[in-house]
Amino acid sequence: MESESQVKFYFGIISAMLAFAIIAGGFIIIAIRYQKRLLFKQQELLKLDAQHKQELLLISIQSAETERMQLAKDMHDEIGSIFSTLSLSINRLKDELRLPEEKIADSKKLVQSGIDSIRRISHAIVPFELELLGLQETLDNHFESITSISGIHIIFKNNANLKQLNKMTSLAIYRIFQELLSNCIKYAKATTVEIDVIEKDKCLVINYKDDGQGTTLKPTAKGIGLKNIESRVLLMRGDLNFTSQPNAGFECTITLPLIQNTSL
Amino acid sequence: MIILPIAMFMFIKRVLYKEFKFLFIYLILAASTQLVSFITWKMKLNNLPILHLYTVLEFLILLTYYWVLLKGFLNKSAFFILIILFPILEILSILFVENIYQYNNLSRSVEALLLIFFSICWFVKIVAEDDDFRSQYQGFNYINAGFLLYFSGAITLFACSSFVNEMSVNLKMNIWTIHTLLAVQLYILISIGLWKARAK
Structure with a gap:
């Protein structure tokens, strides 16, 4: 039989056990909540940091584009107008001195070649036709000019609606192709490039493949060209994957979410 | 119930x-x-000497565990002193305070007190340390919460177990059932902690 003192002692022990367990539980809850709050703050800071980096990247790309635009405009307008004036001067000289056409033909050809070069270089720096013709046609023209310069056969298959892309994204995609093809001409010694553009799961997927000599470059040791591509893809909140092996060509897949990159 | 964290450990040890x-x-x-305690109990033998040995070994292992966990947070020499002093305390208590065939109130209570202190230190450390540490070691929170709850709840029982043993079987059983529940929560929280603490 249990005596009264035993029962009192029994309840005393149980109360003490429960009280200590509750105090410990309370302490644990406070510590974990405090820890969670700190983690939340840390994540917020990381988010702000990532946002800040994104903004810096955007500013640096935008300022580079503005500078390119200015340079192309100056070249086109100022040097182009100098060549045009020079052409007029030659014609006036020809009339004043009554020179036969064949005497000034070489000079006129040189001036025309200068005008053409200025136009070609300024268009290469800034694709003025992007706004007028749209990305699809601009890319077609660009690929044609690459083929005529380098002899690389470019197979471009587009199954996506590129018209829905906003101006910044169109320019970024154009720049990415410029960078990829420039790398291809400089290092790959490729003869054929295949480019597929499709829409999949509300994303624009760009597949690039060449039959060049490939590279041993690891994803962690990218060159400036690839880093530029990566920066642009990152800015569009996209994803970039590339694979390459020596003598096995270069492949690259770029996935861009359409929701953030359309003009809608 | 102890099988659960052991099985969990075996499953994700890599x-x-x-x-x-x-x-x-x-x-x-x-x-x-x-x-072993169960076997000796079945054989109707007094298994309390096993508890004396267990207390010392348990404390030394958990002390080492906390020593590794709280590295750089607490004084290194304090751990070494405890490693030496605790077994001495157990021997002295057997010789002068409690019989080896009796419950080891003193060493068990001191052990519980120290482990409560270490588990509290863990929670203080996670607040004081940097952010990377905090997110990396989240699984340890569960394990330390388990130890803190177990030893906080059981310390009164450890301190008063000689008196508890003099109670009627019914009351004694009730109190030891609460102890078992505390142990069960410890093993469950260790299992959750192990699962959460998998290295990424």
């Missing part, structure tokens, strides 16, 4: 941090002690 090996040794010790 992806666990090295700190967990001491926890695994502790779990194996606890499981084997429970088994």
Whole structure:
């Protein structure tokens, strides 16, 4: 039989056990909540940091584009107008001195070649036709000019609606192709490039493949060209994957979410 | 119930941090002690000497576990002093305070008190340390919460167990059932902690 003192002692022990367990539980809850709050703050800071980096990247790309635009405009307008004036001067000289056409033909050809070069270089720096013709046609023209310069056969298959892309994204995609093809001409010694553009799961997927000599470059040791591509893809909140092996060509897949990159 | 964290450990041991090996040794010790105690109880033998030995080994293993876990947070020499002093305390208490065939109130209470202190230190450390540490070691929170709850709840029982043993069987059983529940929550929280603390 249990005596009264035993029962009192029994309840005393149980109360003490429960009280200590509750105090410990309370302490644990406070510590974990405090820890969670700190983690939340840390994540917020990381988010702000990532946002800040994104903004810096955007500013640096935008300022580079503005500078390119200015340079192309100056070249086109100022040097182009100098060549045009020079052409007029030659014609006036020809009339004043009554020179036969064949005497000034070489000079006129040189001036025309200068005008053409200025136009070609300024268009290469800034694709003025992007706004007028749209990305699809601009890319077609660009690929044609690459083929005529380098002899690389470019197979471009587009199954996506590129018209829905906003101006910044169109320019970024154009720049990415410029960078990829420039790398291809400089290092790959490729003869054929295949480019597929499709829409999949509300994303624009760009597949690039060449039959060049490939590279041993690891994803962690990218060159400036690839880093530029990566920066642009990152800015569009996209994803970039590339694979390459020596003598096995270069492949690259770029996935861009359409929701953030359309003009809608 | 102790099988649960051991099984969990075996299942995910390849992806666990090295700190967990001491926890695994502790779990194996606890499981084997429970088994031996059960056998001796069945044989109607007094198994309290096993508890004296278990207390010392349990404390030394958990002390090492916390030593690794709280590295750089607490004084190194304090751990070494405890490693030497605790077994001495147990021997002295057997010689002068409690019989080896009686419950070891003193050493068990001191052990509980120290482990409560260490588990509180863990929670203080996670608040004081940098952010990377905090997110990396979240699984340890569960394990330390388990130890803190177990030892906080059981310390009164450890301190008063001689008196508890003099109670009627009914009351005694009730109190030891609460102790068992505390142990069960410890093993569940260790299992959750192990699962959460898998190295990424």
